[in-house]
Amino acid sequence: MRIRTLIVAIALLALPGLMAAQGQSKWFGLTWSMASPMQNSKEFVSDYSFRGLGLEWRQIKGTNSFGVSLGWNAMNEQGFGTQSGDQADLTGYQFRYINAYSILLSAHHYLGAAGHARPFLGVKTGTYYIDRRVDVGLWRITDNNWHVGVAPELGFTIPMAGNLQYESFYTAVRYNYALAAGDAPYQSWLSVDIGFAVRR
């Protein structure tokens, strides 16, 4: 696990530099991704999550781009309570988690003029691997499924000044909707991403 973490860490550190050398019209972004669970996901875990990362690549042509994005959002909730069934009642601490990993294709359209703050809107679609887990006492209940999903998003990018003309900050708000899969109902959450992008 530590080795895998180290490899991914090195990749994360090296990728911006590598991508910057790839030539014009390419965008590489890293985001801190927060999430607010909604609907079925909120019934499972209700806390706002500050745990998540995003990694994306975009090929820009004119005012449009297409690309690929990878994401991870970890949502959790812990509490103490009693759950009742027909003939049974159970009391204990519950630790609930949703780990959602996404591999999505993306398309974006940019407004405004190059070199200035630019809003953009886009849509991402692909697959989500969602792992839901409940720990109660010494018991663990899990389900994990691959979901097909779609994620419309709105955002804007702010280019940096001076000798950092290839770097920019950007932010995006995205509604993630993963269709039902296996025994899991559809899952949805609102992501708020704050990130850093390199463009050449």
Next chain:
Amino acid sequence: MRLNSGKLRIGVGALFLSLWVACYPGEIDSASQTDVVLTFHAANADFQVNNTFSMPDSIVDIGVAAGGASTFDHQYDVQILAKIQANFESMGYTRVNPATGTADAVVLVSGITIDNYSAWTAYPWWGYWGWWGYWGPYGYSAASSPTWYYPWSPVVVTSYKSGTIFISLVDPDVTPPQAGQASSIGGAALNGMLEGTNSEILARINSNIAQAFVQSPYLSTQ
């Protein structure tokens, strides 16, 4: 100092890395957070017809009969049974000395400290409880080959380095599906990790016994 692209990118990468590594959600961090109180009851049981109960004055270690070593610590049997008695009394019951009277119901308390025990299944019970000399008025004997009747079974209690205390409320007046079975109309399993000092474990057991009655209001005789 002027910031250049390389430093900025490495700085941002390091920031994201630290965010990723440092922020995984918290998990169970104390033994008490592993405690679970499970209670069961027969769906159509009439608890109000029972106003008295008898209770053997020992906790039976069912681990041996289930194939494990006997590791249940009996030093707190008296306190645990007293806590259970007090909670039944708070629900309106009166404890009866079986040597002088026949109670409406029998409360049996057992414990186990081994893993992977299938509770609430139809184990023969005479081997555990036959030593209690007051089964005669209820019609139970070794010859009747008594087994349990749990309306909610089977429920598997699977645990790791944990201890479980079972409380079973037997009503001899409830007709079981098969002759010789003892009908349990209510049950509780108090499960948790056996970590901490003995006094801490006892405090958790007491708290969990109280919780078992809090979440079983149907036990009340009123």
